Amino acid sequence: MRRRLLPLIALLLAATGLLRAEVYLRWNQAGYAAAQPKVLVALSTTDLAGQAWTVTRGGETVARGTFGARVTGAGDHTPFAFNHAADFSELRATGDYVFASPGLPEARFTVAPSPYERFLPLPLRHLRVMRSGSPDTLLRKFSHAGDARAPLFVPDGDPANGKWKPAVPARTVDVSGGWYDAGDQIKFTLNQAATSYHLLLAYRLKPALFGRVHSRSDLPDVLDEAKHGLEFLMRVHPDPDTFIIQVADADDHNQGMRLPEHDELDGRRPALAALSRVHMGAAAAALALGARTFRDLGRVEDATRYGTMAQTIYTRARAADTLATAFERDEVNDFYHDPDPTDQMALAALELHALTGDDTWRAQARAYAPPAATEVGWKDWNWLANAGLAPDDSAAKSRLLDETAGYVAHARERGAPWGIPSKYVWGSLARWVGIANASRETARRYGPSSERDALFWGVTDYVFGRNNWGVSFLLAEELPNTLRHLYSPVYKLLREFPTGALSEGPGERALHDSLSKWFQIPADDPFHRFNTPAGVFFDNDTDFMCQEATITAQADIVLLLTLASLPETAP
Numbered sequence: 001m002r003r004r005l006l007p008l009i010a011l012l013l014a015a016t017g018l019l020r021a022e023v024y025l026r027w028n029q030a031g032y033a034a035a036q037p038k039v040l041v042a043l044s045t046t047d048l049a050g051q052a053w054t055v056t057r058g059g060e061t062v063a064r065g066t067f068g069a070r071v072t073g074a075g076d077h078t079p080f081a082f083n084h085a086a087d088f089s090e091l092r093a094t095g096d097y098v099f100a101s102p103g104l105p106e107a108r109f110t111v112a113p114s115p116y117e118r119f120l121p122l123p124l125r126h127l128r129v130m131r132s133g134s135p136d137t138l139l140r141k142f143s144h145a146g147d148a149r150a151p152l153f154v155p156d157g158d159p160a161n162g163k164w165k166p167a168v169p170a171r172t173v174d175v176s177g178g179w180y181d182a183g184d185q186i187k188f189t190l191n192q193a194a195t196s197y198h199l200l201l202a203y204r205l206k207p208a209l210f211g212r213v214h215s216r217s218d219l220p221d222v223l224d225e226a227k228h229g230l231e232f233l234m235r236v237h238p239d240p241d242t243f244i245i246q247v248a249d250a251d252d253h254n255q256g257m258r259l260p261e262h263d264e265l266d267g268r269r270p271a272l273a274a275l276s277r278v279h280m281g282a283a284a285a286a287l288a289l290g291a292r293t294f295r296d297l298g299r300v301e302d303a304t305r306y307g308t309m310a311q312t313i314y315t316r317a318r319a320a321d322t323l324a325t326a327f328e329r330d331e332v333n334d335f336y337h338d339p340d341p342t343d344q345m346a347l348a349a350l351e352l353h354a355l356t357g358d359d360t361w362r363a364q365a366r367a368y369a370p371p372a373a374t375e376v377g378w379k380d381w382n383w384l385a386n387a388g389l390a391p392d393d394s395a396a397k398s399r400l401l402d403e404t405a406g407y408v409a410h411a412r413e414r415g416a417p418w419g420i421p422s423k424y425v426w427g428s429l430a431r432w433v434g435i436a437n438a439s440r441e442t443a444r445r446y447g448p449s450s451e452r453d454a455l456f457w458g459v460t461d462y463v464f465g466r467n468n469w470g471v472s473f474l475l476a477e478e479l480p481n482t483l484r485h486l487y488s489p490v491y492k493l494l495r496e497f498p499t500g501a502l503s504e505g506p507g508e509r510a511l512h513d514s515l516s517k518w519f520q521i522p523a524d525d526p527f528h529r530f531n532t533p534a535g536v537f538f539d540n541d542t543d544f545m546c547q548e549a550t551i552t553a554q555a556d557i558v559l560l561l562t563l564a565s566l567p568e569t570a571p
Contacts, residue, residue, distance in 0.1 A: 429505025
């Protein structure tokens with residue numbers, strides 16, 4: 001009898017130990033497409049290797065397995081000693097499923113034909129809330145009418161110093177419209193162009209995905225929003241020697257919390273002007289793609305206006321008296337300082353070639369051809385340029401493949417357990433989403449790549465809950481694990497949930513610590529438990545490093561949701 005009791009006692013002791021252990025399950029709570037990999041990660045303070053798990057559907061077991069050896073121990077991306085994966089990718093039938101393992105919480109997930117399509121209106125809604133100078137803004141009133149008469153500023157001394165002064169003689173320019181970049185009320189031409197370009201790119205991949213939910217025109221939401229950005233870009237080059245790179249300056253950050261329509265700076269916000277090839281190339285690329293898109297829709301007047309301005313801006317950018325770049329230097333950081341214009345200029349030339357069919361533009365694009373980058377983001381458009389050159393340029397194709405292979409290697413070798421494809425920075429998540437988009441499009445255009453697709457789906461899972469904190473970084477009230485707190489005076493003052501905003505995600509620990517005096521994060525905040533020496537995140541509305549939403553990130557997530565709703569290969 002005694003010998004029979006010993007195994008039972010051992011089992012009871014083991015179960016008691018498991019109950020005392022910390023175990024957290026992380027999975028994509030937005031749902032899975034049928035062909036998508038489906039991998040849950042268990043974070044644990046004890047070893048789960050060998051523990052059985054099952055997946056049921058309608059009470060019937062449809063998959064079973066055991067946790068293998070840990071994927072990784074504690075490190076840059078997880079503070080837990082044991083991180084185990086459960087792979088049930090073979091499940092393809094639509095329906096609701098339950099993942100279970102003895103002593104662990106349950107995980108409920110869905111497999112659906114197109115689970116991401118339903119989220120597409122959300123980031124477009126947030127962009128509409130961020131509109132400036134528009135009667136069609138959501139939640140708010142018309143704002144910054146004074147931008148129609150903005151005082152012109154020019155570089156003060158060497159443009160590399162990032163300082164500005166009023167133009168002499170004094171004059172004003174019309175720079176109304178556009179979007180506010182983030183939680184502040186500044187408008188950056190580089191980001192306006194990037195946002196417009198990526199919205200147009202998403203639409204062109206599959207127009208049928210986009211409907212009219214918020215649009216008050218005859219255009220679908222995505223094109224109505226892109227057109228708002230394009231109309232701003234039509235104003236930034238009012239004469240041959242003036243190009244606006246930014247509207248408003250660091251003084252914006254010295255104002256109290258207010259809605260844009262209550263900004264005391266209205267009418268005094270400077271328009272910073274410099275013939276910067278970074279900004280001119282970006283604007284020309286977006287306008288040329290806009291011209292092609294609206295021409296395809298039969299909107300000849302808009303197409304002609306955008307195409308003419310694209311050619312005017314690009315041609316002026318090639319003149320000898322232009323600058324590589326310009327920016328504003330603030331006491332905290334440089335505002336969107338991109339020193340290299342080759343990627344934007346190459347893409348502009350490619351889009352003008354696609355618009356006109358003139359091979360002269362494509363030859364110029366080859367001359368500008370950028371190298372493979374190490375990031376994708378507001379200043380790194382390299383993959384787009386090389387992807388455009390690649391069909392008849394083997395060197396460009398090699399650069400594109402090399403760039404995305406670098407991201408794959410980082411995810412495989414240094415990104416466990418989530419498959420993170422690059423380092424932590426300020427605004428990490430938007431960079432990772434951009435990398436995912438580049439990897440997915442490369443695989444679709446140039447042949448199946450299980451590693452590039454795995455990177456894409458890994459980042460998609462990360463956005464929707466398979467991350468340290470178990471949260472959806474796309475704010476959507478329908479998701480039980482959504483974030484709740486955005487760094488945004490607009491939503492805070494209006495007491496509105498920030499539907500559709502994409503969080504900046506985790507940031508570099510050292511940088512976050514250096515800015516911590518500006519944040520109000522309680523010592524007992526539960527997110528501390530999931531932070532690491534390399535990366536931190538807080539769902540906190542004072543944390544502008546983690547919880548601000550930029551307009552470029554909104555366009556990035558629109559593109560990701562679009563790509564997630566497309567077939568595996570490009571037509």
